[in-house]
Amino acid sequence: MNSELFRFVDLSDAEVDALEARYRPLGSSLRELVDAAIRTTAGDDEVAAAVATIEALTASLRVNQIDGASGVHYNESGRSWTWGNAAIGLRNAVAPPMVVHSAENGDTHAEVHLGAAYEGPPGMVHGGVSALLLDHLMGVTASRMSKVTFTGTLTLRYRNPLPLGRVVLNGRVAGEEGRKVFVTAEIEGDQGVAVEAEGVFIVPIWSE
Amino acid sequence: MNSELFRFVDLSDAEVDALEARYRPLGSSLRELVDAAIRTTAGDDEVAAAVATIEALTASLRVNQIDGASGVHYNESGRSWTWGNAAIGLRNAVAPPMVVHSAENGDTHAEVHLGAAYEGPPGMVHGGVSALLLDHLMGVTASRMSKVTFTGTLTLRYRNPLPLGRVVLNGRVAGEEGRKVFVTAEIEGDQGVAVEAEGVFIVPIWSE
Numbered sequence: 114m115n116s117e118l119f120r121f122v123d124l125s126d127a128e129v130d131a132l133e134a135r136y137r138p139l140g141s142s143l144r145e146l147v148d149a150a151i152r153t154t155a156g157d158d159e160v161a162a163a164v165a166t167i168e169a170l171t172a173s174l175r176v177n178q179i180d181g182a183s184g185v186h187y188n189e190s191g192r193s194w195t196w197g198n199a200a201i202g203l204r205n206a207v208a209p210p211m212v213v214h215s216a217e218n219g220d221t222h223a224e225v226h227l228g229a230a231y232e233g234p235p236g237m238v239h240g241g242v243s244a245l246l247l248d249h250l251m252g253v254t255a256s257r258m259s260k261v262t263f264t265g266t267l268t269l270r271y272r273n274p275l276p277l278g279r280v281v282l283n284g285r286v287a288g289e290e291g292r293k294v295f296v297t298a299e300i301e302g303d304q305g306v307a308v309e310a311e312g313v314f315i316v317p318i319w320s321e
Numbered sequence: 322m323n324s325e326l327f328r329f330v331d332l333s334d335a336e337v338d339a340l341e342a343r344y345r346p347l348g349s350s351l352r353e354l355v356d357a358a359i360r361t362t363a364g365d366d367e368v369a370a371a372v373a374t375i376e377a378l379t380a381s382l383r384v385n386q387i388d389g390a391s392g393v394h395y396n397e398s399g400r401s402w403t404w405g406n407a408a409i410g411l412r413n414a415v416a417p418p419m420v421v422h423s424a425e426n427g428d429t430h431a432e433v434h435l436g437a438a439y440e441g442p443p444g445m446v447h448g449g450v451s452a453l454l455l456d457h458l459m460g461v462t463a464s465r466m467s468k469v470t471f472t473g474t475l476t477l478r479y480r481n482p483l484p485l486g487r488v489v490l491n492g493r494v495a496g497e498e499g500r501k502v503f504v505t506a507e508i509e510g511d512q513g514v515a516v517e518a519e520g521v522f523i524v525p526i527w528s529e
Binding site: 119120135136138139140142143145146147149150151152153154155156157159160161163164166167168170171173174175176177178179181182183184185196197198199200202204205206207228229230231232233234235236239240241242244245246247248249252263264265266267268269270271277 | 328350351354358363365368369375376379381382386387389390405406407408410413415437438439442443444453454455456460472473474476478479
């Protein structure tokens with residue numbers, strides 16, 4: 114475990130659960146507000162009042178805050194959490210958030226609802242959002258939930274448009290060679306596979 | 322112009338400016354709130370009160386809202402806007418938002434500040450966020466601000482970590498062949514080039 118990358122926190126699992134229960138609704142409610150801010154047709158006065166409310170709320174939450182970004186934490190039981198992550202962070206309204214499930218054989222799977230905030234072409238998921246989610250899921254796949262890996266090369270083939278709504282991702286390890294882990298994955302929606310991805314992930318020396 | 326993709330709106334440029342001035346602060350203030358929600362150490366009561374405030378605000382903004390996502394709009398003067406876009410949408414707190422500048426020779430450039438909401442590895446920009454921004458900038462590069470293009474293939478080579486903070490993207494057309502436009506681009510931070518990208522973008526038949 115590299116101490117520059119992961120911060121040890123002296124909290125029991127129950128205490129981590131309590132923090133998660135405190136902050137999860139903050140992330141969820143904010144995702145709804147982000148969606149509403151994109152779609153509202155409210156007029157000048159109402160929007161100005163909303164901005165004032167948001168600014169006051171931000172100021173009150175900032176009275177006590179950490180320096181910099183969230184990072185990755187772990188406790189004595191080996192539990193780790195990354196609530197600020199751009200793809201999976203439950204406190205981060207930028208993240209859908211994606212939840213990656215790993216099967217016993219190492220294959221990974223995720224189902225994500227992507228609303229108005231993830232739009233690229235009209236009504237469609239932004240191609241870069243597909244890239245973000247695939248990159249993350251493939252990194253998890255490469256790590257097999259135990260070792261740290263970094264993305265080396267990622268190749269994405271865009272096959273079909275991906276309508277906003279429910280999308281499904283599947284990934285698997287396709288091979289290993291020294292410090293390299295080869296992963297393939299796809300993201301699909303109602304119109305079939307939208308993006309096929311191949312990735313080479315690297316196991317850094319210090320993690321072995 | 323394909324009417325399924327782009328919606329004509331009967332607004333003058335001045336009216337579009339007024340709408341932009343109304344909604345831009347909503348997006349900006351929300352980005353700050355998203356950041357604060359990741360970094361606050363506020364306790365149970367304060368967070369619960371913040372959630373209640375956010376939910377009430379969301380409900381009030383949703384009283385009048387469009388169906389579905391934002392889409393891309395254009396008016397009679399040829400101006401177009403895409404305020405909900407996941408990479409560049411000024412009303413979308415998921416988007417940093419990136420502003421892409423095009424030089425006379427077609428090269429593109431963007432400078433973006435990426436804070437806590439864009440984290441992947443601790444203190445670093447999520448590799449998938451680099452992919453999102455590169456994909457978008459390269460699409461703009463391929464389009465040369467005039468034709469519509471879709472991502473065909475995107476290859477990303479991760480060279481160095483990219484610390485959170487100010488990042489710079491540069492892109493250019495490397496060649497064209499029939500309906501294909503070849504684009505290269507990089508994203509870099511304080512530690513040099515982080516990700517090199519090559520993309521093949523496709524000009525759909527209906528846009529010619």
